Structure formats: structure tokens, C-alpha cells
Amino acid sequence: MAKDPVRVLVTGAAGQIGYALVPMIARGVMLGPDQPVILHMLDIAPAAESLNGVKMELVDAAFPLLKGVVATTDVVEACTGVNIAVMVGGFPRKEGMERKDVMSKNVSIYKSQASALEKHAAANCKVLVVANPANTNALILKEFAPSIPERNISCLTRLDHNRALGQISERLNVQVSDVKNVIIWGNHSSTQYPDVNHATVNTPAGEKPVRELVSDDAWLNGEFISTVQQRGAAIIKARKLSSALSAASAACDHIRDWVLGTPQGTFVSMGVYFDGSYNVPFGLIYSFPVTCANGEWKIVQGLSIDEFSRKKLDLTAEELSEEKNLAYSCLS
Ligand code: NAD
């Protein structure tokens, strides 16, 4: 029997990530090839015509899984009945800016859209915040939507996770699909800590630790980390626009694994609100290694954290605490 359609909200849908993301969702990349979807697309009034153009293209693409499209500038209409909300709406940074420089413009959007989601989304709606500063926008959304369960609010660090997989695969000249269990700790910013201490590569001789195969600690503890941390800025420099296709693809990966589960023995990175695991302070949306099953994420426990890593976990937590204070000062 055909499944009931799932309603997926994409805010900022007329923007560049939106334009890459909505066809992926309509093709089943996010929720699977047998899951019909109804797309809810929100943007602001100046982008209404362009949003309507995206809707026309969705019709023209004749996606078999796409059972309806709501394209609107009305946040209540956009949020009504949605099961999944991908929050991309906001302003991207330009060359030379840090992600927190877009703070004042973006956090107020998340405060106001929190209440629309809380009141009008389906019960148990899963929320993914993509717009920057992603962790802090997600935290503001959580704080101003107290009836949405904390576990349902997350932010995107899967792009950084995928970037880390990509760098290891290039360095070792192996398929990216053979690399797994890198971790992004902390903020989706230049203080994030891409950690390979638990990462492995599938080789003809079995699974091998990345540290054994790369055997160049200077690269793993230096250039690898800074390349992943600075990749967003490198894309902006090259394209004069921030990453879009990789961000859209990572958003699909994030939701797919959350809803459908992570493969056995594999963990992924998600920004989530949690419980002081790994001595990360309470009250932040922080990226952790997680596994997912039955629509729930769980932080991978018991991984060893060496002194080098500890400092990096703490540094990115400190930045998130500062961002939180800055966000509240922008809202007051
Ligand atoms: P974009 O400017 O192309 O599109 C953003 C869209 O949001 C625009 O169409 C704009 O009109 C719309 N918008 C603005 N305010 C809105 C509001 N209140 N409600 C609904 N829509 C609104 O930007 P983009 O390149 O698509 O990037 C979107 C965001 O995602 C940026 O903040 C960017 O920095 C961030 N980003 C995050 C990641 C990540 O990994 N977390 C990766 C790439 C980009």
C-alpha cells in the first residue's frame, strides 16, 4: 500500500540552497524512493515571484513522489501540518565575514519562526536548522518554541562531516564510501573540531584506522583540521557564493539518517541539545557523534578523548557560549 505523504517545509526556498534542495526532496533523496512528499516552501515577499518560479519548475519536473506544493510568504501557512522543517531562510555570509557576523540578521528570524512552528507544525515535527550561525539559530528556535521536544531540534554539521570524509578519501585515494566515523565536535564554524581518532577505512584487508593509514600526524592534526574548518570560506572565495549543492545534499543525509536510521557500525555528526556528554556544558546546541534508529538520535558514548582533542572540544564550546550571549544581546 502506498505510504501517506510526508509534509516537508523548506524555508528560504527561493535561495540557492533551496533551489538545490527541493528537487532532491521531491526525488526521494531525503526520505527514500517510496515516500511521497508534499513540499511547503517559504520565502519573504521580495522573493515571492522567484519562489513561484521554483514551484513552476517543480511542476515541470513531474516528480512521481511529489504530491503537492505549497509556495507561500505566509509563515503560518508554510508551517501548518509539517512533519519535517528544514530551516534555510536567512542571510548567507560574504567573503571576509565569520558566520557569527550574520547573527543579528538571522537570530531574530529564528525567534519569530519558532512560535509559528510550535503552534502549527505536526506533533513530533523534526527540525533541522541550516541557516547560519546554525547552532545558535537552532538554540534560539528551541528556546522560543518550548513545547517542541528538545530532541526534535537539530542543526546541520553533516556538511562538515562529509567534508572531513572527502578530505580523507582524497588523501588516501580511496572511495569516500569506504571512509566512516569521522566526528565533527561543536560549532559549525572555524572552531569546530574535525576528529579522525575513531575513523576507519574499509580496505581489502579489513577495516583499518585512519591514523594507521595516513601515518602523518602533523597533517591530521594540522592541515586536515584547518582545511575542514575553513572549507566554507574557501567555497565562498571560489564561487563568490556560499556552498549550496553540498549543503543541500548534507541536509538530505542528516534527515534521512535521523528518520531511517544510520547503518550498523556507523556514526554521523549532528548538532543537538543534550546532557553534558563528554563534559560539554549544558545549554548549547553542540555537534556530537550520533547513531540513529526508529527516528531517534543517540550520542555515541565512551569514545576516548585525548588531551589535544579535549582542548579543541572546550574551545568550540566556549565559542558557542559566547555566541549564545551575543544572540540574546541581539534579541533584546
Ligand atoms: P540565499 O541568500 O541564496 O537564500 C536564502 C533565502 O532565505 C533567500 O531566498 C531569502 O529571501 C530567504 N529569507 C530571508 N529571510 C527569510 C525569512 N525570514 N523567512 C524565509 N525566508 C527568508 O542563501 P543560501 O546560500 O541558500 O544560504 C542560506 C543559509 O544557509 C545562510 O545562512 C548560509 O550561511 C547557510 N548555510 C549553512 C550551511 C551549513 O552547513 N549549516 C551550509 C551552507 C549555507
Ligand code: LMR
Ligand atoms: C558552509 O560551511 O559552507 C556554510 O556555512 C557557508 C559559510 O558561511 O561558510
